[in-house]
Amino acid sequence: MRPDIIIMLTHHDVTVKNAHEVFEQCKDLEEVKYWGFKNVGLPKDQMKALVKAMKDAGKTTFLEVVTYDEASCLDGAQTAIDCGFDYLMGTLYYDSVAKLLKDNGMEYLPFVGQVSGSPSILEGTNEEIIQNAKDLMAKGIEGFDILAYRHVIDGEKLAYDFCAAVPAKICIAGSINSFKRIDTMFDIGPWTFTMGSALFEKKFVPTGSFRDNLVAVAYYMKAK
Numbered sequence: 001m002r003p004d005i006i007i008m009l010t011h012h013d014v015t016v017k018n019a020h021e022v023f024e025q026c027k028d029l030e031e032v033k034y035w036g037f038k039n040v041g042l043p044k045d046q047m048k049a050l051v052k053a054m055k056d057a058g059k060t061t062f063l064e065v066v067t068y069d070e071a072s073c074l075d076g077a078q079t080a081i082d083c084g085f086d087y088l089m090g091t092l093y094y095d096s097v098a099k100l101l102k103d104n105g106m107e108y109l110p111f112v113g114q115v116s117g118s119p120s121i122l123e124g125t126n127e128e129i130i131q132n133a134k135d136l137m138a139k140g141i142e143g144f145d146i147l148a149y150r151h152v153i154d155g156e157k158l159a160y161d162f163c164a165a166v167p168a169k170i171c172i173a174g175s176i177n178s179f180k181r182i183d184t185m186f187d188i189g190p191w192t193f194t195m196g197s198a199l200f201e202k203k204f205v206p207t208g209s210f211r212d213n214l215v216a217v218a219y220y221m222k223a224k
Helices: 019-026 044-056 070-083 095-103 126-137 155-165 179-188 210-223
Strands: 004-008 034-038 060-065 087-090 107-109 114-116 121-123 143-146 169-172 192-195
Touching: 004 060, 004 210, 019 044, 019 210, 034 044, 044 060, 044 070, 060 070, 070 087, 070 095, 095 107, 107 143, 107 169, 126 143, 126 155, 143 155, 155 169, 155 179, 179 210
Parallel strands: 004 034, 004 192, 034 060, 060 087, 087 107, 143 169, 169 192
Antiparallel strands: 114 121
16 A cells, blocks of 8 residues: 555644744645644644644544553543544543444544553554454454554554554554655555654755655655
8 A cells, every 4th residue: 555644744643833934834745635733732722723724625534542541531532522533543542432423423543552651652562563463353443553663562563463463443653753754654644644743843855844854755755
C-alpha cells in the first residue's frame, strides 16, 4: 500500500499556538489532504475554528488524544465530536468510547498494545500487539493508531509485522523524522503515518520554514 501522510500541527505532543496560521500557509498543497492536531494546546473554540478551516479547504481531519483512563478517553471523544473531526486517533480502547463515536458517525483509530506514560511508550510482544488488534477488529474496530517507534524493543520490526498481519487502516504515529524513515514507511505500507515535530524542527530543510519542509516531504513522496 502507498501510504498517505497526516500532518499534525503539534510539537512535543502539544498543538502549537499558531496552528491556524500554519495551516493557512499550507492549505493550498493539494498533495497533503490529511491534517490533525492534539486535544491539548488550544481552547475548544479555536479547535472548532481550525477544524472548520481544514474542512472548508477540503481536508480530512484527525484529533489525536493521548489519555489512558476511561473518563479522559470519553472526554477526548466528546471533544472530537464537538469540534467536528472526521477521525479520533488514540486513547486506550473502551467499549464506551467506541459506542459514543459510532453513535455520532465518527471513525475510531485507538491505540493498540500496552501504551502508557508521557511521552508514551509501547509495550508487549509483536504477537501480543497483533492479537490485540485482531480482538478489537472482532468488536468492529477498522483501524489503529500504533506508536511503533515508541516500542520498547524494535519499532520497525513491529511495524513490518503488524502491517503484514492486520488488514485494517493502520496509522504509524510519531518519530518519522527523516527521508530514510519515509522510505521505510513505503516499504512497510501502512495506510497513513503522522508527522509534526519533524517539520517544526526543520529536519528536512534546515534553513526553511514549516511550509518549506512540508513541501520537501510532499514532493519526495509524490516522486516515489
